[in-house]
Amino acid sequence: MRIKRGAVVAGTVAVALGLAACGGGSSSDSGAKSTSGFNAGSTGIVNASDKKGGTLRLGYYSDVDSFDPTRIYYAAGQNFMSVYNRTLLTPDPKPGKDGLVLKPDLAEALPEISADKLTYTFKLRKGVKFEDGTPITSKDVKYAVERSFAQDVLSGGPTYIVDQLDQGQNYPGPYKDTDPQKLGLKSVQTPDDSTIIFKLAKPFADFPFLLPMLPGAVPQAKDTGEKYTEHVISTGPYKFETFDPGKKVVMVRNPNWDQSTDPIRKALPDRIEMTLQMNPDEIDKQLLDGTLDLDFAQVGVQSAAQAKILLDSNLKKNADEPNTGFIRYFTISSKVPPFDNIHCRKAVQYAADKVALQTARGGADAGGDIATNMLPPNIGGHDPKLDPFNTKSGKPQVEKAKEELKLCGKPDGFETKIAVRNKGKEPKSAEALQQALAAVGIKASIDMGDASLYFRSTIGSPDNVHAKGYGIMTAGWGADFPTGTGFLQVLVDGRKIQPSGNNNYGEINDPEINSLIDKAMAESDPKKAAEIWGQINAKVMDTATQLPFVYDKALNYRNPRLTNVFVWQYYGMWSFGSLGLSDGK
Structure with missing residues (x-):
């Protein structure tokens, strides 16, 4: 996930669904134990409360890439869409490892899975409406x-579901579907209005994890295609008044x-407002003076605010610094000269000053x-000794x-470009x-x-990268x-x-890596799968296309008036849909 999903723990859907089956009940536990202080929200609930009312105020340094759940590939976006988009299954918004468990949402129960692991049958919850x-x-x-x-x-959005359900049909999507009802995808069946059946071509243990990344339901009559982001039809507790x-x-x-149909969400604020295209330092200023409640991106305050927070105990007690589960890295193209030569890529690997890069991140x-x-470290297959x-x-x-x-034939160095948001x-x-590159003769200009377009069409378009x-x-x-x-596939x-919204920025296409995937x-078997992912990780590093430099932490500040603040491990950030306001304003 792009600056995307969070501090998850290696596991399997079998484990996640099993825990969900045992857990039962609502995630809205009004008896939750409250905690406070620095980093308290990383492991517990800060200011637990069921008080309703008020306006939740968010600030964002960018424009949103999309509100259409089909196209969302940022962690903050997928976290936020839980307030307006219900899905068949959803990760349970709770602190700690409980937040990794999948729970029924639009579905009335966990799926019935066939003995051969190829068929998943869901029954829809009664009474849920657009x-x-x-x-x-x-x-x-x-x-x-x-x-x-x-x-x-x-x-721009995730395409795992396409990989699992196309099965050679080459289904073009509903806009070019020749089926009169525009429901021609053969691997998904709807025998009645309350039953949906997914047919897989081969077992895929992670399949239920794909469902929270989709729009749970879209009314065909109101689908405006590319413009759907301008007014997404809500299935959750909040709807768009203006965008x-x-x-x-x-x-x-x-x-x-x-609420009686939704055991997941509390829906405490009356209103949510988000200001877009704010200067990051201005976001920090308004957080510290109480004008804003939360930074939508949750990628950490800027250096000036960081110093203030860490040196002032009254501010520090309102901050959390979780391990987000993200990795910060550079991708080195395997197609743009002279990086089509692996030795030129290795030169960058050795020249990099990771202490300076770490300092730049905070x-x-x-x-x-x-x-x-x-x-x-939070993904199965991680090897702390792997350092090629x-x-x-x-x-x-x-x-x-x-x-x-x-x-690589460039003893005096060469010129290249670094793309950055x-x-x-x-x-x-x-x-x-x-x-760091200049110290070895590589002259890199920064572009x-x-x-809002960076991952979709700037570096997400191989043609644009080459051009x-x-x-x-x-x-x-x-x-x-x-x-x-x-994480890695x-x-x-x-x-x-992909021609657009591509995530394989280095354009790695190694048959051995593909086969291991x-x-x-x-x-x-999760342990055996993790071992294979460890092998894949090693082979990827051997290509010298990836330059990882930080396993991410983020120092974020929460307005003291916020209630039910906790890091949702599934996304590695505070859960938007759980928040409330102690003053009800």
Whole structure:
């Protein structure tokens, strides 16, 4: 997930569903024990309360990439969509490992799974409606699934569901569907209005984890395709009142949401307002003076605010610093010259100053630990000893970098471009790498990209990367779901390279890596699967296309008036849908 999913723990759907079956009940536990103080929200609930009312005020440094759940691939976006988008299954918004458990949402219960693990049958919960009062049927859910296949119209979101359900049909999505009802996807069946059946071609243990990433239901009559983001039809407790792109979002209560049908959400505020395109330092200022309640991105305060918070005990007690489960890294293109030569890529690996890169992210305390490989510690298969370029110390290895430059035929260095989003701490990371590369003769210019388009069409378009000559690209990633498949596959599977919304930025297409991915995804034993992902991780590092530098932490500040504040481990950030306001204002 792009600056995407969070501090998940390695596991399997079998475990997650099993826990859900045992857990039962509502996640809205008014008897939850309250906690307080610095980092209290990382492990418990700060200011537990069921008080309703008031306006939750958010600030965001960018425009939103989309509110259409089909196209959302940021952690904050997927976390936030829980307030307006109900899905068949959803991770349970609770602190700790309980937050990794999948619970029924639109579905009335966990799926019935066939003995051969190929068929998943869901029954829909009774009484759930769209914001206009129309009852949700299984056909609305199937149509929502089908929209993910329309990559020519709705690019940018996760495509795991397409991989599992297309099965050679080459289904084009509903907009080009020749079926009169636009429900022609053969692998999904709706025998009646309350039943939906998914047919897999081969067992895939992680399949239920794909469902929270989709729009749970979309009314075909109100689907406006690419423009659906302008007014998403809500199935959750809040609906969009206004959306002024680049300026402001206002959400109000959905009168057709019924709490009795929803055991997941509390829906405490009356209103949610989000101001867009704010300067990051201004967001921090308004957080500290109480004008804002929360930073929507939750990627950490800027350096000036960080110093204030850590040095002032009255401020520090309102901050959390969780391990987010993200990794910050650079991808080195395997297609843009001279990086089509592996030795030129290795030169960058050895030249990098990871201490400087860590400092750019906020240092060891607020930025994270130095990363040596692409699987973070919270994902099965991580090997803390895997360090092929000997970077654990974080110090640049100038002589080794120069040796690699000679081997790639560029003894005097070369010129290249670093692509980076124009927001947050990322420009400082790019500058730190630029300075380190200059020490070995590599002259790197920095090209700032619009944050709202960066992953979809700036570095997410291979054609654009080639045309602009982006040799190095700044990125961040967290697990889409808590397995190696959910973290690493889309980054390194050569069969997943897309013309737009591409996540395999380095364009790795190694047959051996692809084969190991298939083997890992088919493995039902989580320990064996984790071992295979460890092998994949090692082979990916051997390509020298990935330069991981920090296993991420984020120092975030919470307005003291917020209630029910906790880090939802599934996303590695505070749960938007759980928040309330102690003053009711």
